[in-house]
Amino acid sequence: MPDIRLERLVKRYGTVEVLHGIDLSMDDNEFTVLVGPSGCGKSTTLRMLAGLESVSDGEIYIGDRPVSHLDPKDRDLAMVFQDYALYPHMNVARNISFALRLQKRPQAEIDAKVKEVADIVGLTQFLHRKPGELSGGQRQRVAMARALAKDSSIFLFDEPLSNLDAKLRGQMRAELAIMRQRVQKNMVYVTHDQIEAMTLADRIVVMHGGHIQQQGTPEELFKRPANKFVAGFLGSPPMNFLDVTLVEESGALFASGDGIRIAVPAELGARVEKEREVTLGIRPSDLEYAADAPDAQSLDLNVAVSEYVGAQSVLICECGGASVTVEVKSETPIALGETLRFAARPEGIHLFDRTTEAAL
């Protein structure tokens, strides 16, 4: 399986540059997810890789081969689109086998392939139905099966689940993860949904404004975000950000602000200057309700809103003019307007430069 390399890839539409020099390599057999907000350049990157958009500058390599000037059909890849693009008048079997029939492969080979991929995506019982007789999730599976039938070495997906309702999307996400175990190919998957990215990816590439912000395993990006954008984009509910000053007291460094006094872990403290104004980042999951938390490791939060979501309640609180989200067990007795003390997990403390927003 070849690997994919994008070198200083630039896309301009007229005079407007929308991708500003993307450098990215994707190892063979890897599931890479490009994730970022709408308009950040994910689809453009994927479509350039597929050969559906021209390259303004830079080069794309598949294996050792520069492919920027090759036709899509000569790049040995299969793509699944958001809108499925199925042929409405053909049944499932014929949709799946479309490319194989065009290539005039022997009928026995086509039948075997249809059977194999229909089994992988769970469509065996529906081979004779037309797309109009299928649910959204089933149509999505047909699009997937059709791509798999092409036997390409690279699969590209552009938001394949975004037309499905939330419950089905969760289910299809799990099925994709299972399919991924069975089909060992190089897959590049585009989504704006950080949960899809976190659950499916071997490697996540976070994009914003036509730039790559950070790439790495889901765990690396979650635990050590390179900047405030990545920190706030991955994780739900999102990371809280608070303006603090770093003050030194008896040899230790504290992030200090209105209602906030949190000891900065020594390793992090060694990298930052005191008396500096920074942004403190802390995820809801790293804040624990602890009435008796020591002064040196606490935030005092005033509860403004409580959202019951089952086993947990999400509290939106006020702290020195900023909003802080935390989670507590639902049975915790909470009154709106009450001030509660939360303890911060030391490993959950992140600091960002106020100006550049880079992680410190």
Ligand SMILES: Nc1ncnc2c1ncn2[C@@H]1O[C@H](COP(=O)(O)OP(=O)(O)O)[C@@H](O)[C@H]1O
């Ligand atoms: N054909 C086009 N002409 C001009 N601008 C475009 C065209 N296609 C996309 N863009 C612009 O390029 C940027 C990236 O778009 P896109 O790659 O579709 O984003 P994403 O898939 O991340 O939502 C957006 O600002 C979009 O408006």
Ligand SMILES: [Mg+2]
């Ligand atoms: Mg897109």
